[in-house]
Amino acid sequence: MDDGAGGGAGTGSGGGGLPGQQRRSGEPAGDVYEWFRRGVKLLAQGNPAAAEQLLARAAAAEPASRSIREALARAQFDAGAYAAALENFRAVALADPSDDYAQFGWGVAAARLGDFETSAEHLALAVAMRPEMDHYRAALRQTRATLAARAGAFGPLLPGAPGYLEPPAGEAGPGTAGGPGTTAGPEPTGDRDRQDG
Incomplete structure (x- = not known):
């Protein structure tokens, strides 16, 4: 290597140890x-x-x-152990910023920890260094899609979708009367129209 x-020096390795012996x-x-x-x-x-x-x-x-x-x-x-993995991938990448695999590892570990901004940054570096690596590109696409979804680029999350948070008690959510996205139609005006006309 x-x-x-x-x-x-300093490894404590030397002759003296038999195979299988501690x-x-x-x-x-x-x-x-x-x-x-x-x-x-x-x-x-x-x-x-x-x-x-x-x-x-x-x-x-x-x-x-x-x-x-x-x-x-x-x-x-x-x-x-994603946090520990991130720290070791980070140490390798900081020692050699051109190590595409360390950048990739840093990015996927960050994604597992929910830090998609950091993930996107390091996955983009890995892809820039090795654009032919399909799994690098796939991981970057997934991270960017997650960031876009969190930013609302695909519309609001619906109840039951991963990442959907229930509104606090007392606040109307999607599909409830009076709230945004209510499914109730306009108030019937048939009788009123007849009286006016």
């Missing part, structure tokens, strides 16, 4: 690079929570490694 994920209480066997490799393998096998544990150890030992932080962010995202 080109960014220090393979261990180095060196200290709770510390997995191997060095930082081994933790990274095993974590990525667990993530690929669909075990994000287990991957997150190994990758968090690797990231603690090598905090400057973008590869480890990106893999940790992916594991956290897949495990549903």
Whole structure:
């Protein structure tokens, strides 16, 4: 790896550990690079929570490694820890603003947390860097559609629609008598018309 994920000064890695043996209480066997490799393998096998544990150890030992932080962010995202994933994707993107995948990860994590403005900003950067990536473009379209819906571009949300909020007690909502969008027609005027005419 080109960014220090393979261990180095301060990692505590060295000979002395047998495969499958824990060196200290709770510390997995191997060095930082081994933790990274095993974590990525667990993530690929669909075990994000287990991957997150190994990758968090690797990231603690090598905090400057973008590869480890990106893999940790992916594991956290897949495990549903969206705030933690956002922070790690953010750290990678700030260290290398041209990292399209980190920008994409930052954007989708922000969307999961309901921050669609931030999501749109970072997804747009990812799409600008890699316009051929269909899943980048799809995520940006979805975020922009959510922002447009929230801004009322598609008309008011109807009761039962995702994101619809009930009006406070005592206020008329859509479809109630006297409120906006009332379905009651004009008052009948047949008798009055006859008297006037």
